[in-house]
Amino acid sequence: MGEKHPFSWNQDYEGGRSFYTALGNKPESYKNKNFLNHIFVGIY
Numbered sequence: 113m114g115e116k117h118p119f120s121w122n123q124d125y126e127g128g129r130s131f132y133t134a135l136g137n138k139p140e141s142y143k144n145k146n147f148l149n150h151i152f153v154g155i156y
Contacts, residue, residue, distance in 0.1 A: 120154060131155060 120133035131154040141147045 120150070122154060 119135060120131070122129055122131045133150065133154060135141065135147060135150065
């Protein structure tokens with residue numbers, strides 16, 4: 113992939129959408145407002 117590659121993305125898929133993020137591997141991530149905003153924006 114080279115030096116730069118995405119850590120999250122979304123795509124249209126079979127009439128719907130999919131969202132992926134490589135973040136959130138630690139439970140404390142879910143207490144971080146920036147991370148929660150990342151999830152919220154990715155979903156919506």
